Amino acid sequence: MSTNSKDLSRRLAAGTDDAPAILAPDRATLTHGGLRSLIKATAERLHALGIGRGDRVAIVLPNGPEMATAFVAVAATASTAPLNPAYRPDELDFYLTDIGAKAILVAENEAGPAVAVAERLGIGMLRLVVSPAAGIFTIEGAAIGPQATPDMAGDGDIALLLHTSGTTSRPKLVPLSHANIAASAAHIGATLGLTADDRCLNIMPLFHIHGLIAAVLSSLASGGSIYCTPGFNALRFFQWLGEARPSWYTAVPTMHQAILARAARNTEALAGARLRFIRSSSASLPARVMAELEATFGCPVIESYGMTEAAHQMASNRLPPGLRKPGSVGAGAGPEVAVMAPDGRLLKAGETGEIVIRGPNVTAGYEKNPEANATAFAHGWFHTGDQGVLDEDSYLRVTGRLKEIINRGGEKISPLEVDDVLMDHPAVAQVVTFAMPHDKLGEEVAAAVVLREGMGATENDIRTYAATRLADFKVPRKVVILDEIPKGATGKLQRIGLAAKLGLWR
Known part of the structure; x- marks a missing residue:
């Protein structure tokens, strides 16, 4: 063609x-x-x-x-x-x-x-x-x-x-x-029901696949419009919301959290908002943040799953009356999505393995990198490097990056599982669980935490809370309370390398 x-x-x-x-x-x-x-x-x-x-x-x-x-x-x-x-x-x-x-x-x-x-x-x-x-x-x-x-x-x-x-x-x-x-x-447009009447408020960087395809191209290809800001600024977001009159916006979870932190001071802008939905992608959206967004803006929050190699979208929750499941990135939304064992067998619902995809949006292969291609395209599917599990509705739950799984003396721990528990602590606003080097176990569990404004908690408080919900070997041995967790260029929280950035070597 x-x-x-x-x-x-x-x-x-x-x-x-x-x-x-x-x-x-x-x-x-x-x-x-x-x-x-x-x-x-x-x-x-x-x-x-x-x-x-x-x-x-x-x-x-x-x-x-x-x-x-x-x-x-x-x-x-x-x-x-x-x-x-x-x-x-x-x-x-x-x-x-x-x-x-x-x-x-x-x-x-x-x-x-x-x-x-x-x-x-x-x-x-x-x-x-x-x-x-x-x-x-x-x-x-x-x-x-x-x-x-x-x-x-x-x-x-x-x-x-x-x-x-x-x-x-x-x-x-x-x-x-x-x-x-x-x-x-086209996949994004179909999933979100985009029409010429829709307008996206773009706050994503436009050197990244999320902003380029999910915000810009899906809007233009559906005949709709996009309000292009100079970049994310939580202080100006509500002003733009009033000026642009968007029907939706898409962002990473840290941006949504920053917006929520300022929502109470912008009730007039909230009252005038006409958002049909909010989209979240590029990192796991905590269930509590999803619930707060929906309560604050009075519209559904659609969590999706994307990556550069798939020209962004792979799976997505659905708009009402379709299913949207907190903690899940939804069902396949364009390409085929499956979960695979290391030997190439496709796994059944409830079995954990590597998430694999294939479809018209998937790159034909990395450039000048035959070794990476041999691994990434084995068994006729593209291997995402993410670990996950499909449920009985074929909705996908991402349990972590394979490279981010913490190996504590042979015990494998999903940092996302620990994140989810710590996010339920009433004083916790943001959390990133990560591997900290350990001289005997190889790796130990650590967590970086940002507290909610006006609330207090000690490292011991958070570890004690985690111990009521997690097996002992999953409880972070080190909790670092920070004013801000280091982020990547696109606003995503980054686990890999965080121990070194925070000076945690033992």
């Missing part, structure tokens, strides 16, 4: 000509018709600069409407590689080299390390010039090569290149085709 230029622009921006597509604070609205015109103009400009199908363009831009439209418009012609603007020079050097970037797209006045590193590597420099309307831009820069063949990308062409987090190994490069991202956007 292939796409022509008209098909692709209609798929990336599916609404009627005058329907709103991109909105942002204090900016004029960009319509779907305007976005399609931008896609066409961007293609012509890139072709003139010598960039076409198969060429790789790194995008280093701040969160906002231009980051969203640059992803969509550049991907229609070339392959995009959005990068975190906060990367240090050595990180930029690695990612730009590994991607094989032919050009880098930066803001008009950008003078940071991305420019210096790209110049040193001999990568073509393109500068994005914004206009008053949200998302509209032009590209300035010298030609990088001869005029490119004026073709738009096809289904098999790579639309998006992202790296895995690389918390335990060298980050792996994940190429996602137009067919992959179109399938995932």
